[in-house]
Amino acid sequence: MRPKSLPLSFYSEPTLQLAQSLLGHMLLKETEEGLTGGYIVETEAYLGPNDRAAHSFNHRRTKRTEIMFGEAGYVYTYTMHTHCLLNIVSGGTDEPEAVLIRAVEPYYGQDLIAQRRSKITKKKHWTNGPGKLTKALNITMDDYGHKLDQHPLWIARGKSLDAADIASGPRIGIQNSGEAKAYPWRFWEYLNTFVSK
DNA sequence: AAGGTGATTTGCT
């Protein structure tokens, strides 16, 4: 039986808060092969128009970023070299903000995850990066625009963390983003070994 | 042409 999805209203809180609320919840994807999922242990907030690191900086609205201008709770995927990265749209309509999921801790379907990550022997390397977890859960560009409160890609209630379990720091891989690169908008579950760095 | 990355290799400590 499938874990029940969180309602779309879960995604309506401010992006920086949502990035922290998502930690500890369960990201799930079901395919014909089976159900896979894991606890979200690392996220990054991208605050749209005022954030040089965000794809939606300066209200840059293109075919790719279009989904971010809509309601919260939808999936924004994009391709980076050979990998697909998963973001969750946040903010209201015309507030193009999003949360990047950077790492999860495998829980459901670990056999299937191991199979999809067959060359990787160490379990902690299966999902400890934004491009790795999408491969492990089989999240692809086909999921672009998906509404997160329903099959086959959704988030269910996991463990609840309190503030002491959450660490924060500068985001990763945004070297050329001016002053934005110093903002402490990366959040992770403190001491969890599946965090990317 | 460049990018919010990853896997592999190489050369250290």
Added chain:
DNA sequence: GCAAATCACCTTC
């Protein structure tokens, strides 16, 4: 283990 270098060959503009 860790750091740097290299390449992969997709999507987008």
